[in-house]
Every structure is written in C-alpha cells, then in structure tokens.
Amino acid sequence: MRRVIDDGFISMLEGRDLCIRQHLDGLFGGNRRSDSYGSSAEFADYRPYIPGDDLRRIDWNLYGRFDKLYLRLFTDERQQHHRIYLDTSASMDWGEPNKADWMLKLAASLGFLGIQAMDRVSFYAIRGGSCVDLCRSVMGREAFYQAAETLNHLSFYEESDLGAAIFGAEDIGKKDGLSIIISDFLTDSDWKKAVDRLLSVGREVLLIQVLSEDELDPLLNGKVFLMDAEAEHDEDDRNERMEITRDSFRAYAKALAWHQKELQTFCASRNVTFLSFCSKIPTEKLLFEKFAEAGLII
Amino acid sequence: MKFLNPVGLWLLLGLPALIIIYLIKARHEERPVSSTFLWKLSRKFMKRKLPIQRIKKILMFVLQFLMILALGLGAAKPALSLGPVTDYILILDASASMRTKTEEGISRFDTALLQVEEMVEQIEKGHTLTLILASDDAGYLIEETTSINEARLAISRAECGYGGCDTTDALLLAQMVCDRSEYAKVIFYTDNAYAPSDEIEIVDLGEETWNLTAEYLDLSESEEGFVFRGTMTSYGKDYDLAVGLKIDGKILSAKQIECKDGVPSSAVFEFTKEELPDFEKAEFYFDEPDAFQEDNLYGLCRTDVKQYRVMLVSPRPLYLRSALRALGNCEVTVSTTTENADSSGYDLYIYDGEIPEELPADGSVLIFDGDRLPFGLVLGDKVGEASDLELSKGIESDLYEDLTLQESSAAKFLLKDVQVSSYTPLKGDADWETIFTCDDQPIWVRRDLGEGRSCSVVGFDLHDTYLTMMADFAVLMSNILLDSAPALIKDQTVSVGDTVSITLLAGAKTLRMKLPDESLRGFSVEQEKQVFTPKSPGVYSLVMTTETEGETKRDGFFAGIPDSETLRQELEELHLLLPPEHSGLPQASSEIWTFVAGVLLILLLAEWGLHCHEQY
8 A cells, every 4th residue: 555645754844835826815714815905914005094994994103194094904814725636547557656656645745735834625536537526625634644545545547538527527616726737648638628627717727747757768669569558458549559660769759749848838828837757756856846946835 | 493402492491480480570569558648649750651661661571581582592503494505415215125015006215206306396496415325335326416307317217225225324425415515404215213313304214014024945955855944924914825935936836824923934845856856046935915025035046065075184183083074064084194194185184283294285274283384484482371362353364254253153152261271373474364362472373375275374282272172163163164165155145235255266267147037147267256246136046167177066145135124123313423513504593592692681681780770
C-alpha cells in the first residue's frame, strides 16, 4: 500500500503557503484577502461617508483635519475552496518512479498547503467521463489525514476523459479558489473544454503534467506491438504495431514537443499556469524549487 | 544446365531457412506502454517515404535471398552451354550386345544411330561433332567435323561389332578432343548400366531381355567315337529349345532341351567312328527368337593332338619323368648319361646335372644345374642359403604369362612360398631372358633359338627345392613343353576381338585360314609369328603345310561372343580425368555467380550498416 504523505514531509510543508494570483471570492472566515472590503482588522482604504453607512467606521480624526466625513474601510478575508482533479487512468499507474505515486504525493502536499491556510480542499478522481468525489471540502488536519488515507487506497484503471468529466461535473466551484488538474495529458480527450469551463466560473486553474522517464525517452527497438495500458484487449485501436527506427524516435520527440507546446500555448492564451515534470523529480525539489520558482508556493 | 559440383546446391536450403527466419522475425514483439498517444501522434512527424523506400523493408531480405542463391549456384558451379562452340563428342558402343533387338526388330545400335543423327543438327548451330565407335577397339568415325554431310556419311558407315566395347580407348580418344576443345560435351550411347558420371552423359539403351546363350561345346574322343556336350543357358525365363549340332556345316543331330532360367543345361550328341569318321569343325547352335541371337552358336575346331617327344638325361630322373608322363602327351626317353642320349629327333632335351659337348640341332633344351653353360652363360658363386623363388619382373615370354595365370588361378601355387635351399646365379648377355630369380639374382634363364626352339637354363638342382612336390609343377612342365614346341594356335577358344597368335613351326611352307564364312585367308611364312584378330564369331580353321611332302598340320579356334556381352553389365562411373576447364562446360558461369555473391555480400553489409544506424 502506498503512503502519499508522512509527518516528516508535512513538517517540511509547514510555513509554506499557496500563492493565489487573483483575489477570489469565498466563504467568510478564511485567511485569504479578498478584493472586496470587509470587517477584518487590516486597514484597506478610506472613502467619503454616504448616508446610511455605519457611523462607527467614521474616522473622526480626519473629520477634525479636513472637516469632511470619511469612512475607514478594512480588508475582507475569505476562505478559499481548492479543488484537485486527479487523472486515475491506467496510464498514470506507470513508470519508475510511478507517476501515480508522484501525483498523489503532489496532490496531498498541495492540499495540505491549502488546509494549512485555513482553506478547504476537495479531491476528485477523473474516472472515465465522470468526476468522482474522493474527499470533499476537507478542512483541518484531522480531515486531511483522513483524505490522505483515501488517496492511499486510490486505484488506477481504465481511461479518463478530462473534458467530459470536468465539463459534466455538477460542482466545480466558483470564483473561490484554485482548480488543479494533474494528469499526463496523453489523451485524445478535449481537456481544453474542461479548462475553459473552469475559467468560465472564475476559477484559477493550474495544469500539472507528469510524465515518466520512459515516456520522455522511450527504450524500444525493432518491430514492436505497443500495448496501451488502457487498452481492453489485443485488438483495441489504442494498440499500435510499429517498427521503431531512428526516424521513429525523432518523430516521437517531435510529437512530444509539439504536444507540450500545444498545452503551453493554450494555457498561455488563457492565463493558466501549466507545468510539466518528470516523475523522476522528487516532490520536495518540485515543491520547494520548481513551484517556488514558478511563484506558486511562497 | 549442369552442375559441376551438385553438392553446392545444399546451400540453397538456406533459402527456405531464410524465409522461415523472416516469417519468425515478422512477428512484432509485444511491449506494454502507458499510452500509444504520442506514438500515434509521431506518425505525423515521420519523414515522408519515397516510393523506393517502401521496398527498403524487403531490400535486406531480397539481398540475403539473392546472396544465398548466388552462393549456392557459385558452389554448385553451374555450367551453361554458353560457349560459342561446343564440341559434341559422341561415343557409340558397338559391342555385340548392341545387336540385341527389340520386339519390333530394331537393334540397340540402330536406336543409338537414330539418336546420333539427331545430334547432327547441332552442327547447324555452329557446334562440332566427333563420333567415336567403340567396338573391341576404338576409333574415330569422324573427328571434330562441321560438315553435316560428312557426319551423316560417317554415321552410315558405322557398324556394330561382335566383340566387346573398348571403353578405355574410346575415352582416351574423347579426352584428346576435349584437350583441344574449349567447351566439350561427351555423350556415351551404350547398353551397359554405367553409374552416372559428372563428365559424361550416359544414354542407356539397354534393358533386361530374354537371352539364350550357347556357352560351351566339349568334345571327347575315344576309340568308339565322338561325344559332343553342348552347354546353354536361358536368361530371363524358362524355355524349351531345340538345339542342333552341325558338323562341317551339315546338321547331323537335333534335340529338344528344357532350360531353366539362369541354370546351365546340356545336350549330348554321340557319334560312332562309322557315323563320323573325321571332321574339321563342329557347331552347336539353336535358332530361337531371343533378343540377342549372335551368341546362339558355339563351335570347335578339331586339331591334331600334339605328342611331344622328350629326351631326359638325368642320373636321378624320378621327379622329371613322373611329371612329364603325368601330362599324358609326352613320350619320354630317359638316359642317365649324355653319352647314351640321342641328340636328334626330339622336341625337348632335358639335361639334369651335365650337358653334352654339343647341343642338339633340333628341339628345345632345358638344363638343370649344369656344370657347363652354353651361349656365353656364366655361373656365379654358389649360394647355400635358402631363398625364395620369384618370378622375374618384366619378362615378356609366353611362359611367364602362363605361369602368371596359373599363379592367380591356383591359390596353392604361390611362388613366394617356394624356396630354394641352394642355387647358383646365372649371368649372361641381353639375349638371355630371366624367368625366375632368387634374391634378385637370375637362376632360371631362357634364350630364343628361332624356329620355335629355345634353350632354358636352371641354376639349381630340383632336389634343392620342393617345387616339384607342388601340384602345379605339372602345369609348369606343360608350359615348358608348349614353349619348347609350340602349337600353331595356343588357345582353341577366344573371344571376338582378341588377338590370336599363330606360331609358325619349323619347315612351314604355306599357312591358310578358313574363316566362318568359308572364305580363305593366306598368311606369310616369312615371319615366325603371325597375329590375327577375329571380327566375327565362328570357327576359324588353320592348315599349315610343311616342306616335307604331304605333311600338313591342322589347328583352329572358335571365336565367340565375349561373356560380358551376354548379360547387361552394371559398371562403375566413367571418368575422363580431365582438368576442370576441360570438363566440357564453361567455368565462367560459376565464377560469375561467385562474383555476384561477393557484390551482393557487400550490398548486404552496406544495407546492414544502414539498418543498424536506423535502429536506435
């Protein structure tokens, strides 16, 4: 049985926080500053008094100096709801180090960072064309550990249709947090549709692609019958007969680069953050170096 | 196409092996991957292949296939008749068995001639034709001709003989043409079952047929009369046949004989002296429709029985007298001293121990352990140690031939087992021919005195060897008698094609031979020996008159079909023993295949290198 996160790693994550780029809405009582003015203790701005305003917020010192009534405004703090979508197709349970382990550890880490910031975190499994709730609205450490236990038992099989699953999901939230999709994106599914759907409801979206080492640099030769991990039988269309030559490798490298470029171009056009990693990179290095460099973790 | 080294064709087994390897190799190895998404996407980025590159996949296979094919053909040395001119050398078996006829009455020889005539058409294509007729001797009928008319004329002259087939000489003649030829093809038309040969194409015209053969005719003469015993065999089936006996060309008797397949049967004909007072020749025959009828006759010629007169001078004549008398055709006169011995009127004078002052003027002389030697012969130092008696190597006399025959046919008479305990080596001039040696020193020498006379000297005493104790000592003495007073004809039975030696006796005036067709042939009496080769089967009678008024000597022989012609022979492979370049087929073609194989190997290695480079 896998163990996605342990106390040692959690202690490393303490003191870190997710960096949310845009001010989002959310439930009251959180720890994230909102674009709107609220009732927190943190001063934000002044504005002229309008009849009907709360007289307790009039800054009488300014009235003494300018002989006009000004109202003191304070920052509004909201609780965010981060949603992490996990690709649980068979192709994710692959590679050495295993992509699924790598993905679950990253997901748990990001979830813990959200929970540590008093946010709520939901984990979803993309299974076929649907979005399956794994742990919804996890808050507090106790609930996180239960969620981590759920992730430990997560299984990977069949295929996943990111576009259909997220597009058809009933609750994808609103402008109240970060939506993280972790997948290898080695699919014909229309994942762009999913991203657009999330953006349409004001979500901040982060796409993380994980590829194993043999996907980046395959070790094949000669005449091979490539059996797709998601194929149901030998005659499945996803299986492919090929004669691997030097030219094949060149074409594969170009296809990989083209695919990643496609992801990057799309994400850039939507102001969506896209990151691609090899499962060989340790999660510690990923979070504390790569994510920090990308400004996702502070 | 012909392969000079057919074993090389085994290499072609590599072709099916190669196909099997490729069929196995064609299977794709199952390799699980996380997703084929990128691999399918990569197809869009593959280089567009030129049409010629589409066959690249099978190029390696094609090259390997062609290379194995070329290597196989190169090793097998295929030889195509591509040369500008091929010399066709046709050897025609003209032995008696080629006269064997089919039910339609066509002989094997005629069949062979028809096939040879078809080959004449090759001349029109610019090739040359040589025709060798191989009967009891071999010769060219036509040699390397390019003229159709000349070739057809030669074929029309071809006649089948009654003797054997001189294959050795025929091949020598063929080889002489091959040596001059660039490309030659040798075809042998024969009815014998030769093993297949690489150099010679055998056209086998023979088959198992029914054949009756007269194998022997024996004559016993007594005071009551004559008894003829004819032996015949039916090969191929049981048969009841009628046999007859002709005396001097007239049928005197006939009988019905039951013959079992392959088992000799006999027919006996008896005549009293009244019925048959005298005759010249007898022929035992049958007239049956078997395939080969030329051997349906066997004959004999009545000859004068030679009675030899021998003067034996010896103090201890026991052994020699007994041996001579045992021969049955000797009249032996014994004397213990030379003084009492006659010195004329004998065919052979044997002196044991001492010799007279003057040798007799007639007859031959045989001297054992003489104290004095004639014609300059010198005695060496006496050797007292036992030594093996050995026939001299390289002697050519008839005596030697007979002794050799006896040695090979009578296993008990092995000269190497005969020792001489004491002997005196003999030394003479070149006219003395050495017959026997001890320790490579001549101890039995012979000198020709002319007119059928000879002088032989033996350098040991017969008591010093157990040669006389051996059964074949009588044979030796018989040969000595023959040598001392030879008959006109030595063998009364010969095969057609054999050389018959006729020895003219002293005082010969005329010598005539009556041939089987009743024609006469005369011989010169100038030379002491005459040779004659019978060309057809039958009885040949000789009559020699002498200077003595009214005295004639009769002799004769029967020339029969050689035994080898009676039945189909299973013979070994024939070889021309020619260097490869004269094997009758061009070598260039095999070299081409080797060259092609080399080029293909280079191409294959280049393709292999590219293939390895293409593979990651």
